[in-house]
Amino acid sequence: MKLSTQLFVTLKEEPADAEVRSHALMARAGFLYKLAAGQYIYGPLLLRVLRKIENIVREEHNRAGCQELLMPALQPKELWEASGRWDRYVADGILFHFQDRKGSEVCLGPTHEEVITTYAKRFVKSYKQLPVILYQIQTKFRDEIRPRFGLMRGREFIMKDAYSFDSTAEAMKESYLRMREVYFRIFQRTGLRFTPVEADSGAIGGTGSEEFMVDADTGEDAIAVCHATGYAANCEKAVSRISAPPAAAQNVPMHKEPTPGAKTCDALIEMFPGLPIERLLKTILYEANTQQGTQVVAVMARGDREINEVKLLNHLDALDLALATPETVKRVTGAEVGYAGPIGLADDVRLLADKSVEGVQGFLCGGNETDTHYLDVWFGRDLEQPETLDLGLVQAGDFVLEGEGTIEITRGIEVGHIFQLGRKYSEAMDAKFAPEQGKAEAFWMGCYGIGISRIAASAIEQNHDDKGMIWPIPIAPYSVLIVQMRAGDEAQDALALEVHDRLEAAGIDVLWDERQKISPGAKFKDADLIGVPLRIVVGRDAAERKVEWNDRREEGNEVMDVDDAIGRAQSTIAEALAL
Ligand code: ATP
Numbered sequence: 001m002k003l004s005t006q007l008f009v010t011l012k013e014e015p016a017d018a019e020v021r022s023h024a025l026m027a028r029a030g031f032l033y034k035l036a037a038g039q040y041i042y043g044p045l046l047l048r049v050l051r052k053i054e055n056i057v058r059e060e061h062n063r064a065g066c067q068e069l070l071m072p073a074l075q076p077k078e079l080w081e082a083s084g085r086w087d088r089y090v091a092d093g094i095l096f097h098f099q100d101r102k103g104s105e106v107c108l109g110p111t112h113e114e115v116i117t118t119y120a121k122r123f124v125k126s127y128k129q130l131p132v133i134l135y136q137i138q139t140k141f142r143d144e145i146r147p148r149f150g151l152m153r154g155r156e157f158i159m160k161d162a163y164s165f166d167s168t169a170e171a172m173k174e175s176y177l178r179m180r181e182v183y184f185r186i187f188q189r190t191g192l193r194f195t196p197v198e199a200d201s202g203a204i205g206g207t208g209s210e211e212f213m214v215d216a217d218t219g220e221d222a223i224a225v226c227h228a229t230g231y232a233a234n235c236e237k238a239v240s241r242i243s244a245p246p247a248a249a250q251n252v253p254m255h256k257e258p259t260p261g262a263k264t265c266d267a268l269i270e271m272f273p274g275l276p277i278e279r280l281l282k283t284i285l286y287e288a289n290t291q292q293g294t295q296v297v298a299v300m301a302r303g304d305r306e307i308n309e310v311k312l313l314n315h316l317d318a319l320d321l322a323l324a325t326p327e328t329v330k331r332v333t334g335a336e337v338g339y340a341g342p343i344g345l346a347d348d349v350r351l352l353a354d355k356s357v358e359g360v361q362g363f364l365c366g367g368n369e370t371d372t373h374y375l376d377v378w379f380g381r382d383l384e385q386p387e388t389l390d391l392g393l394v395q396a397g398d399f400v401l402e403g404e405g406t407i408e409i410t411r412g413i414e415v416g417h418i419f420q421l422g423r424k425y426s427e428a429m430d431a432k433f434a435p436e437q438g439k440a441e442a443f444w445m446g447c448y449g450i451g452i453s454r455i456a457a458s459a460i461e462q463n464h465d466d467k468g469m470i471w472p473i474p475i476a477p478y479s480v481l482i483v484q485m486r487a488g489d490e491a492q493d494a495l496a497l498e499v500h501d502r503l504e505a506a507g508i509d510v511l512w513d514e515r516q517k518i519s520p521g522a523k524f525k526d527a528d529l530i531g532v533p534l535r536i537v538v539g540r541d542a543a544e545r546k547v548e549w550n551d552r553r554e555e556g557n558e559v560m561d562v563d564d565a566i567g568r569a570q571s572t573i574a575e576a577l578a579l
């Protein structure tokens, strides 16, 4: 492809609102253009990337026997009421919904469990048709609270979503494992470094799920990994064993301590230098919005631990959860924020505790009175130990539950998520099939998502340098860029054309920068920015059939015979696509 025939515009300036490199670089290179918050025009070069990702995704799904279909993005409210999800998604604010001209409420699909279940209910009648795995590649809509980071968190984005239908729990697991293999192959083929992790199932529900994370320091997700045991889990879900609390203090009576202005653990530690932070129990107040109404929940945890709000939300089966407002804190504790404790809370507060409080005795906790804490408090003596459960966030240095090893926290970008759904949707929506014997039964389902557009962004988060993007060969917009130093030079014209035609004939996608009146320096700048992985420079030595070879991932150039450069391009690409 000749570059001069294309709309190709690169910018000197980065957009002011670009918070991550993938967004800044893609915007400068003309790959994308922000139309409105979380909505992007995918330019021609970016679309080539997206198509390559889609092709890998399609090939691997088809190879595993999945069938592609396409469902409407516009969905009727009734389906979401049947599954029981309308209220939670509306409360979350994630759902784009509105009335059509007849006054019927509709939404733009953030995901398609309801629609596919409706379809399966109509067309899958017998166990003989099972298993069935259907997928689509489609634009999804989510009114994200913070649409940002370019393609990473859009309000409109491209997703591949697949759904499996089976007759038994075991068969559902088999489909899940089959899809897990599909995901491994897909992410291996993209050329990205990735980590599969145990995951929280979130609002989608179900029994088991894993996420596929592209390794990147800029990722929004924190991941707990243990190299010794191979444990890897999203911190939202991760579990660990923590260090034991220090021995209990001397058994002295509980008493009030004045703690003027000490609203944080740090301030309290400063005020009580002899008190280990593990003997400081904090009490955090939340307001949880559940199907039954709003409830104030107090959660205790050891001073050196944090509360995992995802675990808390799941335990409470809440629609959403937020820190209690200062007014609520005042009402239930009688104090300003910072002095809440388990003793003397208002009766309508539900008191829970993270398991980190187990075994802690003689501790300091809030006094439910401004500028006051209790010291030397004992469970069993001064108050009942509240119900304890795992509501904690894992921390670096914690121990894994199974085997021997410590946990490290790394970061990743969630590009895929697979779930065993069970019969949640099929039961709610009465989607049944006739088994070999007996009455109709609800399907066992799984669902499997991949963020197509997010993969493109994560590829750049993982692979870039000061000068620009570095595309992995399998998903690069073009595999080879020919930079012709001087267009119009007879020897250069002839040799560049030959390289172009020979590569194209070999089935390689090649872009040829033969622009007039653009300096070689500017061409190289653009080349580095757009990040085509392999470069062949046709310049001064064209008459001797010599070119310069450059691999965008490596420093420096090599001068070589044109035939060698073409051979090198072919073998490098073949190797990258070999999987
Ligand atoms: P997140 O936790 O990042 O909000 P999610 O868990 O809500 O994502 P899923 O419902 O599992 O997302 O969607 C399947 C895949 O779609 C995700 O793994 C991710 O790659 C992609 N995805 C989800 N939300 C967005 C978004 N707002 N923009 C781009 N891609 C997204």
Ligand code: MG
Binding pocket: 211, 414, 416, 417
């Ligand atoms: Mg997810």
